[in-house]
Amino acid sequence: MEQLTIIEKDGANYHLYELEGSLNAYTLGEFQNTLYDAVRKNNIVLDMSKLVELDPAGIGFLMAAFNDSEEKGNRLYFMSVSNEAEKAISATGFKSLFNIINSVTEVA
Numbered sequence: 418m419e420q421l422t423i424i425e426k427d428g429a430n431y432h433l434y435e436l437e438g439s440l441n442a443y444t445l446g447e448f449q450n451t452l453y454d455a456v457r458k459n460n461i462v463l464d465m466s467k468l469v470e471l472d473p474a475g476i477g478f479l480m481a482a483f484n485d486s487e488e489k490g491n492r493l494y495f496m497s498v499s500n501e502a503e504k505a506i507s508a509t510g511f512k513s514l515f516n517i518i519n520s521v522t523e524v525a
Contacts, residue, residue, distance in 0.1 A: 419470055423448055431460040431494070431524045437467035440502075442474035449478055456486035456493050462521055466497035471505035483515060492525065494518050 419439030426433040432455055438444065455461050463479075465471075471479075479495075486493040494516045498506065506512050518524070 420444065421446075421448065428462070428521055428524065431462050431521065433462045433464060433521065435464040435467070439470035439472075440468055440475035440478075441470055441472040445474065445478055452478075452482050453485060456482050456491055457489045458491070460492045460494070460524060461486065462494045462496050462518070462524060464496050465502045466499055468499045468502045471502045473505075476505050476509055480509070480511070492516050494524060496521065 419441070421440055421444035422437040424435040424437075426435070434448075434452070434455075452461065461482075479493075483493045495502075495506070496518050498517060506515065506517075
């Protein structure tokens with residue numbers, strides 16, 4: 418089973434989480450509550466460049482967090498999406514709805 422490592426950083430108008438490893442049903446754990454709370458308070462950037470797995474549970478979690486952020490008038494950004502994460506996001510059919518960026522300078 419893979420692990421999920423999360424590094425947090427603050428920006429001017431966003432909070433950044435660097436994700437490394439697998440985002441799946443086994444690794445969501447505490448990050449689920451952390452992200453749900455964070456998207457209600459601020460713009461959030463998820464650096465997904467080092468994700469090696471994103472399973473359906475992870476996608477569902479991200480979609481719920483995305484919806485929560487939109488309801489509160491904030492934005493959830495997916496930055497530097499890895500190939501594996503890109504495949505999973507594309508498979509949803511909703512890729513065009515997500516805020517996908519290449520750099521934190523694109524945060525509105």
